Amino acid sequence: MITVIAIFAIMSGIVLFSGAKFNDTVTLENLAQDVALSIREAQVKAISGNTSTPFEEDFIPSYGVRFTAHSGTFVHFVDLNDNDLYDDTGASCGSLGSECIKEITMQSGYEIATICAKGIDVVGTGSCTPIFTGNMDILFTRPFPSPRIFRATPPGEFSDLRLTIRSDTGLQKTITAWATGQISVQ
DSSP states (O other), X not given: OHHHXXXXXXXXXXXXXXXXXXXXHHHHHHHHHHHHHXXXXXXXXXXXXXXXXXXXXXXXXXXEEEEETTBSEEEEEEETTOXXXXXXXXXXXXXXXXXXXXXXXOOTTEEEEEEXXXXXXXXTTOOOEEEOSSEEEEXXXXXXXXXXEEETTTTEEEEEEEEEEEETTSOEEEEXXXXXXXXXXX
């Protein structure tokens, strides 16, 4: 009887310990897929010429996503003034005059740990410049499926974008938006 209880206690301990890691892994995978889906959603809205808000005649806006290093939020936006960047007016998301369509907040314990961008002038070298602070905007403009990636400060344009999302337990996933328009999660 004592042997059965000991075996049961050991198995329960293993399952409980593994369960927390499994939960963290599944949550991180879902979050990475949500980030990739937000990028894809901006791409689809731009390519389709979505004009769900009032614009000037013949003006089809660009759509994008803004990421901030070491942050638990990112912003899905529409580029109303055609400057290739997200302009935070301070107005709430979805209100008139705001470029913010929606702000997505990650679950507690998860953040965009690194943002890495491949410079257009470094074609073929595979090098990637990490962005330790600040924002990076990925933008799509009709009719092109390929992204345009910009940083406001210091100004720069890049060809590929790689985001690393990390949990507070150290697990991480990488989302890559390639210059071809392909978006992958690894």
